[in-house]
Amino acid sequence: MTAQLSVRDLEKSFGAVKATNGATFDIMPGELHAIIGPNGAGKSTLISQIAGELRPDSGSIWFAGQDITAVPAHARPALGLARSFQVSQLYPEFSLQENVALAIAAREGRTFGLWKPLASDRSLLDPAQQYLTRVGLGERPERLVSELSHGERRQLEIALALSQEATLLLLDEPMAGMGGEESARMTTLLNELKGRYAILLVEHDMDAVFALADRITVLVYGKTILTGSVDEVRNHPEVRAAYLGEEHA
Numbered sequence: 421m422t423a424q425l426s427v428r429d430l431e432k433s434f435g436a437v438k439a440t441n442g443a444t445f446d447i448m449p450g451e452l453h454a455i456i457g458p459n460g461a462g463k464s465t466l467i468s469q470i471a472g473e474l475r476p477d478s479g480s481i482w483f484a485g486q487d488i489t490a491v492p493a494h495a496r497p498a499l500g501l502a503r504s505f506q507v508s509q510l511y512p513e514f515s516l517q518e519n520v521a522l523a524i525a526a527r528e529g530r531t532f533g534l535w536k537p538l539a540s541d542r543s544l545l546d547p548a549q550q551y552l553t554r555v556g557l558g559e560r561p562e563r564l565v566s567e568l569s570h571g572e573r574r575q576l577e578i579a580l581a582l583s584q585e586a587t588l589l590l591l592d593e594p595m596a597g598m599g600g601e602e603s604a605r606m607t608t609l610l611n612e613l614k615g616r617y618a619i620l621l622v623e624h625d626m627d628a629v630f631a632l633a634d635r636i637t638v639l640v641y642g643k644t645i646l647t648g649s650v651d652e653v654r655n656h657p658e659v660r661a662a663y664l665g666e667e668h669a
């Protein structure tokens with residue numbers, strides 16, 4: 421089976437800091453693959469290179485068998501690779517459903533100088549409603565983005581990534597800033613999405629990572645020191661020493 425994403429010997433330095441130092445791993449179709457590592461290990465730098473926002477110094481990134489190392493960030497979503505949207509990119513005065521409809525229109529290359537025609541376009545609003553339902557926001561699609569709680573905004577970001585017809589979702593700390601109940605809801609959502617989508621999850625919440633991950637890659641000082649199952653990672657002496665501490669061992 422061809423990997424959905426392959427990262428090979430990736431290197432990226434900032435001055436004297438080797439933020440990515442020979443990172444290599446694969447994500448298979450439908451796999452939820454977590455990247456963990458201590459603060460400053462290079463997780464954000466890695467995800468930014470996969471999204472195309474940072475150019476690696478050397479090494480390669482392959483998406484569904486195609487070398488995308490030189491493909492610019494703006495062209496990657498059309499291939500099926502979606503980084504979750506920032507809610508700051510949304511239209512606060514429009515409803516959830518209208519925002520997702522606008523994202524679908526943008527994906528389809530439709531121009532929307534006038535909002536009115538789009539607002540009544542069922543061919544956009546119906547699929548928008550389906551994406552909202554898939555992430556648990558389907559009940560009140562008329563709400564404004566400004567009315568959402570922090571956790572609901574993160575759910576909306578995922579709906580927007582799905583609306584890009586992604587096959588790989590890049591999720592950078594989706595549980596950050598969430599309370600227990602919101603984290604549990606996000607964990608349930610990601611559990612429903614895995615299998616249908618390949619997911620690269622960078623997350624500090626180890627309970628969520630251990631509950632969700634099919635495989636985990638451990639990053640320390642930019643190097644991928646291990647890729648394995650939850651049990652393999654929990655029991656690996658170097659990982660315990662470098663990162664987890666006894667409470668998760």
Ligand SMILES: Nc1ncnc2c1ncn2[C@@H]1O[C@H](COP(=O)(O)OP(=O)(O)OP(=O)(O)O)[C@@H](O)[C@H]1O
Nearest residue numbers: 434437438439457458459460461462463464465466
């Ligand atoms: N734009 C930049 N310029 C200079 N140094 C950078 C830049 N971005 C990251 N770094 C450095 O690269 C290293 C890796 O940083 P990165 O943010 O990727 O780690 P991280 O694993 O995401 O950390 P955290 O868990 O704290 O978010 C750090 O030493 C950081 O200081």
